[in-house]
Amino acid sequence: MINENNMNVKTPWMKNLGGMPAHLNYYQGSMYEKVAEIAASYPNYIAYDFMGGKVRYKDFIKKVDTCARALSAIGVKEGECVTICMPNAPQAVIMFYAINKVGAIANMVHPLSSEKEIEFCLRESASVVCLTLDQFYGKFANIRNNVPLRSLILTSVKDALSPIKQKGYYLAEGRKIKKVPSNAPIVWWERFMRDGNGYRGKYHGPRKGVDPAVILYSGGTTGTMKGILLSNLNFNALGQQILATNPMFKPGDKMLAVMPIFHGFGLGVCIHSMLANGGRCLLIPRFNPESYAKLLKKHQPNFIAGVPTLYEALLRLKTLKRVDLSCLKGVFSGGDSLSIELKKRFDRFLAEHNAPIKVREGYGTTECVTASCLTPVHMAKEGSIGLPFPDTFYKIVKPGTTEEVAYGIEGEICLAGPTVMMEYINHPEETANTLKRHQDGLTWVHTGDLGLMDEDGFIYFRQRIKRMIITSGYNVYPSQIENVLDAHELVHMSCVIGIPDPYKMQRVVAFVVLKPGVKVSQEEASGILKAYCEKYVAKYALPTEFRFRSELPKTLVGKVAYRQLEEEEADRQLKMA
DSSP states (O other): OOOOHHHHHEEEEEHHTSSSOOOOOOSSSHHHHHHHHHHHHSTTTTEEEEETTTEHHHHHHHHHHHHHHHHHHOOOOTOEEEEEESSSOOHHHHHHHHHHHOOOEEEEEEESOOOOHHHHHHHHHHHSSSEEEEGGGGHHHHHGGGGGOOOOEEEGGGSSSSSHHHHHHHHHTGGGSSOOOOSSSSSEEHHHHHHHTOSOOOOOOOOOTEEEEEEEEOTTSSOEEEEEEEEHHHHHHHHHHHTTTTTTTTTTTTTEEETTTTTIIIIIIIIIIIHHTTTTTEEEOOHHHHHHHHHHHHOOOSSSEOOHHHHHHEEEEEEEETTTTTOOOOEEEEESSOOOOHHHHHHHHHTTTTOOOOOOEEEGGGSSSSEEEESSSOOOOOOBBBBEEEEEEEEEEEEEEOOOTTTTTOEEEEESSSTSSSEEOHHHHHHHEEEOTTTSSEEEEEEEEEEEEOTTEEEEEEGGGGGGGETEEEEEEEOHHHHHTSSSTEEEEEEEEEEEEEETTEEEEEEEEOOOOSSHHHHHHHHHHHHHHHHSGGGGSSSSEEEEEEOOOTTSOOOOOOHHHHHHHHHHHHHHO
């Protein structure tokens, strides 16, 4: 069955981006093979920068090959899982493509996860080898007997630095790290790589696009951690779609890669899409607004990507007042909802700093690696997350069904295309609840997100369906109230949650961060914001309380952690009971 909405979503790309094709011919090899082809085409281009050091593509691919030999030397086989529990550092990128070369599966884990979370990820994936930093050794020592690891490889940030930089790193950071016991059952990175140089056996396991390649973790639709299995094609298709929707990109262009490698946004957009197209990754192991500002000035990147809280943090910095950003070709926001007001403020900031572009908002889920929808270069609609990528279909359905709704009607966002995941590992029921074959013959991801599509095919994200507040029988959407609050001159950012109420079921509470330098008391600010909201928010949706904070809690990847606020409130209510 041909879906009318699906036909419409593609024509705007073709019309506004110089004849952008609705269909791309996707590379059918592995991620390693794709990057190796790029290395052969651009051997002297810089693949990545890290803390002052630069590595060319020809040298990068040699390091990957050595690492692949080393993995084979310790017995890693095709189809086995190898965990990378690292920040954005060269060793993580080298290991990622080496795992892919030997035909194994890269299991990507956040290094700041708790011991129990790391243990869960290692057991869920049945990982046989893990690479992590020396500073996290204690976590692994505590869980080593509970997981199936055969080898634990430790590295240090200094392993990727020049001798002079190593001394500086030791004085600034390294001396604070607890020493790993000399008898610890580990292999150090340098020894591991040296052993790879001496290995002469088979170390290339050719893989096809459809073969599994990566496990990323997400909360899934039930809120519990799920391992999302993704293929080579998923990542390579994303790389081609990113290139197709950004025709201004040229090999050698620089991306400031602050989004982490263990997250789809960081791994898929900031790293693989760049390396698969001849780009240059500026690897940042840890986000700090001040150091990020210095890197913007120093490296003059062509592309930056981040979650809204990154842009909110940059707006606070006085050190960026005179920086020239005319180098920028693209600024992308994803991973969380970008409020209309924050976009306006950051667009003004870009214009004031000579950037010839505006923020382009996108949308995606880890179930399709990351982005699958993006605002076109020359056509934007206020509040929209843009148009689906080539070969990617969107439809809006009545929640809990496969029944499509009309243009302009809110419902659950569903998407289909070449980046859709293979499955949730070890969770067939959850996979069946999320991946559904519709009457049109396509397999669709039911995202659990609320949104709508207009008649031009533009998509509008509202919020997670489960985040909806029900008060006195009315549906209240926190993101809409946050957009109103964020537009007020006193407000830097806000987060709205529902808390239990004996009469209304839930009542609306707004957590607010005031702008720096605001000279009013919290009591005065509360009165001002209440009067302001009464003008723009329906009576049943009005916040019953404003709570002020110096900052809002963030998730490990920088999103506003509204669930943490809900949990804090639940604990508070329990103590009061």
